[in-house]
Amino acid sequence: MEKLFNQISFETSKMVTKQYSTSFAIGVRCLDESIRDAIYSIYGFVRFADEIVDTFHEHDKEFLLDNYEKCYYEALRHGISLNPILNSFQQTVKAYSIEDDLIQSFLKSMRSDLKKKKFDEQEINEYIYGSAEVVGLMCLKVFVKGNKEYYDELKPYAMRLGAAFQKINFLRDLQHDTEELCRTYFPILKNQPLNKKTKDIILQDIYKDYEQAMIGIKRLPNESKLGVYTAYLYYLKLTEMIEKTNPDELMKKRISVPNHQKLFLLCRAYITTKLN
Numbered sequence: 001m002e003k004l005f006n007q008i009s010f011e012t013s014k015m016v017t018k019q020y021s022t023s024f025a026i027g028v029r030c031l032d033e034s035i036r037d038a039i040y041s042i043y044g045f046v047r048f049a050d051e052i053v054d055t056f057h058e059h060d061k062e063f064l065l066d067n068y069e070k071c072y073y074e075a076l077r078h079g080i081s082l083n084p085i086l087n088s089f090q091q092t093v094k095a096y097s098i099e100d101d102l103i104q105s106f107l108k109s110m111r112s113d114l115k116k117k118k119f120d121e122q123e124i125n126e127y128i129y130g131s132a133e134v135v136g137l138m139c140l141k142v143f144v145k146g147n148k149e150y151y152d153e154l155k156p157y158a159m160r161l162g163a164a165f166q167k168i169n170f171l172r173d174l175q176h177d178t179e180e181l182c183r184t185y186f187p188i189l190k191n192q193p194l195n196k197k198t199k200d201i202i203l204q205d206i207y208k209d210y211e212q213a214m215i216g217i218k219r220l221p222n223e224s225k226l227g228v229y230t231a232y233l234y235y236l237k238l239t240e241m242i243e244k245t246n247p248d249e250l251m252k253k254r255i256s257v258p259n260h261q262k263l264f265l266l267c268r269a270y271i272t273t274k275l276n
Contacts, residue, residue: 002080005087006087006088006091008084009041009084009085009087009088009091010037010040010041010088012044012084012085012088013037013040013041013043013044013045013084013085013088013089014036014037014040016040016043016044016047016048016085017040017043017044017047020043020047021043021047023231023234023257023262024043024231026230026234026262026266027227027228027230027231027234028040028043028227029227030226030227030230030266030269030270031223031224031226031227032222032223032224034223035142035143035145035223035224037088037092038092038095038096038142039139039142039227040088041085041088041089041091041092042089042092042135042138042139042142044085044088044089045072045085045086045089046106046135048068048085049065049068049106049107049110050110052064052065052068052110053065053110053111053113053114054113054181061114062111062114065107065110065111065114068086069107071083071086072086072089072090072103075087075089075090076090076093076094079094092142095146096141096142096145096146097141097146098138098141102134102137102138103134105129105130105134106130106131106134106135107130108130109126109127109128109129109130109131110130110131112127112130113181113183116183117182117183117184118183118184118190119184119185119187120187120190121187124185124186124187127185128162128163128166128167129159129163131166132162132163132165132166133158133159133162133163133166134162135162136158136159136161136162136165137155137158137159137162139158140154140155140158142224143220143221143223143224143228144221145221153219154216154219154220156212156216157212157213157215157216157217157219158213158216160209160210160212160213160216161209161210161213161216161217161228161232163209164206164209164210164213164235164239165231165235167202167205167206167209168206168235168238168239168242170185170186171199171202171242171250172238172242172250172254172255172256173254174194174250174251175250175251175252175253175254176254178251186198186202188201188202193247194247194250194251195247196247198247199242199243199247199250203239203242203243206239207239210232210236210239213232214232217229217232225273226269226270226273229269229272229273230265230266230269233265233268233269234257234262234265237257237261237265238255238256238257241255241257242255
């Protein structure tokens with residue numbers, strides 16, 4: 001019966017992924033079946049923590065996050081949790097030797113969202129590392145199946161890809177972060193508004209991240225290359241759309257890639273990876 005419960009736990013993480021992010025779910029579907037559940041479990045874990053700090057405004061967020069962390073470590077220690085998200089994640093952590101400092105860095109960034117509203121250069125670099133780069137590193141642990149030498153080789157590129165994704169999410173969610181959460185993630189916007197000049201500076205930095213990330217994508221195992229490259233193309237398209245959008249418009253609407261373009265990008269990724 002425990003096997004059935006574990007199956008339900010991973011199915012729950014999969015459901016969370018599909019409901020919260022259709023784009024990420026598409027990318028996971030492009031991974032080899034043998035590693036999909038592990039990636040779903042990572043997404044489920046980080047998604048719920050992010051929900052605590054971004055959404056549950058009527059509740060004691062600090063208590064919820066502290067309790068979430070406590071329950072995770074209890075699950076890790078006992079090898080089981082009645083929270084299906086934590087139950088699936090603790091199994092992935094053990095199976096792929098995901099270091100605890102990655103998880104602690106992630107939780108540190110989540111906690112900074114409870115109190116920090118504006119970031120300087122050093123603070124935002126630390127925040128992006130904890131909120132996005134370490135998530136990419138957790139996934140990389142799965143992709144290389146715990147091979148430390150392979151992991152160390154691809155680590156800097158995975159970090160750059162995670163950073164690029166996070167910065168684009170910041171731009172896309174600028175209205176929500178600024179008006180509803182009162183957060184400013186770009187140090188350049190602390191004392192000046194988003195305009196063509198500041199947006200171009202931000203985008204130049206993101207394109208440099210993409211350039212470096214692509215080096216690592218080419219070196220990924222075949223089991224994960226299509227899924228990661230699909231996500232890369234999707235975010236690259238999103239970046240191009242944001243680049244063409246007037247800064248004032250970014251403060252009024254959230255930019256998204258239409259479904260028909262996602263399908264085109266998926267086909268492009270499939271053909272490109274098959275042709276190597």
